[in-house]
Amino acid sequence: MSIVLDYGDILTPRLGSNGIEPERLKTDLAEKFERAHAKIEKTVICNEGGFIDLESTWTDLEEVEALAQGYKERFNAVVVVGMGGSSLGVQAVCQALLGDSWNLMDDESRDCFPKVYFLDNLDPVGVFELLEAIDVRRTLFNVVSKSGSTAETLALYAVIEDLVVNEVGPDKACEHFLFTTDPSLGTLRSIAENRGIKTLEVPPKVGGRFSVLSPPSLFLAALVGLDVRRIIKGAKIAKEQCKSTILRDNKAGIIGTLLYVADLEQKRNVHVIMPYCDRLQKFCQWLQQLWSESLGKAQNLSGDLVNNGPTLLTARGAADQHSQLQLFTEGPENKVIFFLTLKDHAGDINIPVEKLEFDPFRSLSQWRLGELLNLEYQATVESLRRMGRPTMTLELDKLNEEVLGELLMLFMVATVYAAALYEVDPLNQPGVELSKRLTFELLDREEIDPSYLPKTDSRWRLGETSSD
Amino acid sequence: MSIVLDYGDILTPRLGSNGIEPERLKTDLAEKFERAHAKIEKTVICNEGGFIDLESTWTDLEEVEALAQGYKERFNAVVVVGMGGSSLGVQAVCQALLGDSWNLMDDESRDCFPKVYFLDNLDPVGVFELLEAIDVRRTLFNVVSKSGSTAETLALYAVIEDLVVNEVGPDKACEHFLFTTDPSLGTLRSIAENRGIKTLEVPPKVGGRFSVLSPPSLFLAALVGLDVRRIIKGAKIAKEQCKSTILRDNKAGIIGTLLYVADLEQKRNVHVIMPYCDRLQKFCQWLQQLWSESLGKAQNLSGDLVNNGPTLLTARGAADQHSQLQLFTEGPENKVIFFLTLKDHAGDINIPVEKLEFDPFRSLSQWRLGELLNLEYQATVESLRRMGRPTMTLELDKLNEEVLGELLMLFMVATVYAAALYEVDPLNQPGVELSKRLTFELLDREEIDPSYLPKTDSRWRLGETSSD
CATH class of the missing domain: 3.40.50.10490 (Glucose-6-phosphate isomerase like protein; domain 1)
Structure with a gap:
């Protein structure tokens, strides 16, 4: 298959007490997932709702x-x-x-x-x-x-x-x-x-x-x-895999369930998506909307006030090892890092070190840029593991139409599974209606009525000159 | 002045019980800030440490x-x-x-x-x-x-x-x-x-x-x-303003102190930076590193384990009103949204609605694109306020060398103030050393020793074909 999910580094055998007990994937979480699956089977898997049709x-x-x-x-x-x-x-x-x-x-x-x-x-x-x-x-x-x-x-x-x-x-x-x-x-x-x-x-x-x-x-x-047919082909492969009601056989199920457990049980409510592949940065922004807007809800389906929703933070490997990694490694225990890696970096570039006689270049010998990128991923996931920080990884063989279609579908279904577990509606976005309505109300006034929005209060404004 | 800080929407008079009591800016927070200021005055304000020299x-x-x-x-x-x-x-x-x-x-x-x-x-x-x-x-x-x-x-x-x-x-x-x-x-x-x-x-x-x-x-x-001299000129203006030991007179002090209080007292540990100006997106990434890496620390200066550090999330106004705003409005009460706005959008574009006879276009009448962008900001900050979500705003007159220099210095000093309040060292990044060392250890092997990193465990890998 073209996408492998490795979730060992979020489980207790690898991560210790910060992890999730793997036995639960056969017991309570398997049951929870099966119920979630049943709830959405008709709308998602069998297309009756049509939204991933x-x-x-x-x-x-x-x-x-x-x-x-x-x-x-x-x-x-x-x-x-x-x-x-x-x-x-x-x-x-x-x-x-x-x-x-x-x-x-x-x-x-x-x-x-x-x-x-x-x-x-x-x-x-x-x-x-x-x-x-x-x-x-x-x-x-x-x-x-x-x-x-x-x-x-x-x-x-x-x-x-x-x-x-x-x-x-x-x-x-x-x-x-x-x-x-x-x-x-x-x-x-x-x-x-x-x-x-x-x-x-x-x-x-x-x-x-x-x-x-x-x-x-x-x-x-x-x-x-x-080739849009190959995008759809990849999506169909992912959808087929996601039909299983058995949690351990269902990639989207594992992603949705483990991130849900990490959030609600372990208070790991920041989900970081970090590809070691620059061409997936916009994908991460797409996922940020999908995950945040689908799961970030004030009320659950029963109408209870829950104020749910993990924050999806985007990062970029290896560049963010020089920016956000410090926080991921030593900051609060409120994150899961989800990596995306690429086995085959098309057109990988040799590092021609034989001409450079200076010390650290000897270490770079025999590697190519993409291989070095992947080594950095390995070092990062391992150093996070040693600090007790949970991670998961999707390994892509390469990046083409079919793999992308698979990836897109995988996360759309994972989002719907997660929503079923959180018991929220993944398809609405009631929280943005007020802002839209206020915009139109503001637009509709030829001159904005100063009493319409609360007046700014000079006591809490700093830097304004007196003439303003 | 070219930058005004409006922090009314994080205080109780505007925000209600989710806010911070403004009286505290004259009492305990003023004292806390004064102590923080004294700690770093020599290194930052008087340049003896030289790092913002x-x-x-x-x-x-x-x-x-x-x-x-x-x-x-x-x-x-x-x-x-x-x-x-x-x-x-x-x-x-x-x-x-x-x-x-x-x-x-x-x-x-x-x-x-x-x-x-x-x-x-x-x-x-x-x-x-x-x-x-x-x-x-x-x-x-x-x-x-x-x-x-x-x-x-x-x-x-x-x-x-x-x-x-x-x-x-x-x-x-x-x-x-x-x-x-x-x-x-x-x-x-x-x-x-x-x-x-x-x-x-x-x-x-x-x-x-x-x-x-x-x-x-x-x-x-x-x-x-x-014009680098104008960048420096703006930075000097900000630095001058940041010399005050009186919290209410110090923009960087207010930013650092209120975000620190929001994080540690109110558990608002996600700090969102959201400019309504596309040219400030890279600035937000710069700030993400500055804030996350300077404050995200396992130990404080006394050597106690604290695992501190807010997460800095970037967003983009108005675009993210269609993506992340749902989460900000209805999700967990763990965020402060920090807006950047621009009074004067250079080369603003008229919306030529008089030719379009269809309904909503009448509402767009008499506005220009940049004005509409600013209206959307007003609607967003107001809808967040009504939901009890705290925000702060920096209003820039326009975006030029001087204002940018001021903005950069303002946030560097705010970061150092925040670090003094958190009692962490803003200048080191010990958490990334392990990953760097592991990378070099991996690099140094002509062929990677499979026992060096823990072996992947097929039980927690999904999607692998048996031939792998």
């Missing part, structure tokens, strides 16, 4: 690929305009499989597939720089919002629409847009119908942070030349 | 600027090769003041200042892509390691040296390197002396994570055309 994805792929092929011939850049789950999944896929230098490559090196950019924030400096850098006349703007009414996305669309109309004229402008949104509801849907803008439908039951394997997201992958 | 920095600036000027004429790109504190500070400065599109600009737009790249990890894919993308013959490699013996940095140097010798020949290769390292010790120093490579000296008392205002780091800023 690979079977329907599979049938839509031809349409997605054909659409992508058509756009490929007309555009040399695509900009994905969207917030959070509408952007992070695609960013994760593109960084993992295209790398960070894709946009620096010339057309030939990219096989004429388009460059790909993301507008996922309102900061005017970044928006300006991006719109300056691209040739609008050869750019497709994929505007993504499931609800079709995300304020930031609509604001960005308004700015871009103006620019495109100026560049190509009002008649041709609509050809530069593709809206990815709800089949019938929302402002984007209305605009699309009014202006004849092409659309992709977000499957109604697929929420943003679980949408990375759905057609709208796979369309973008196809557009930049990735 | 702006006075000596100032006198070295001419040399630094002259060196930068010479290189500017010969090279069109510079690569900083270094780990952690040798890289993060300069990355923070460059992103904040040059933006993310600097390397995409042509020579004219950059006023012929060089492009700037960072090699701060061993991942061979990233190393390969970068070395492919640059013209080695016109590139300066600034290799930075205070000790001069960081394994990753030496390995990268070996790879690059080979490449440079191939491109320009062995005689000219040394001109493409500048080593930034200890004045007398370490492998880089030996190589420099042996090969006639030019060096910059790291001031011996300045540790990596506190080195952003020291000459080696300012050299790089000067090389890309930044």
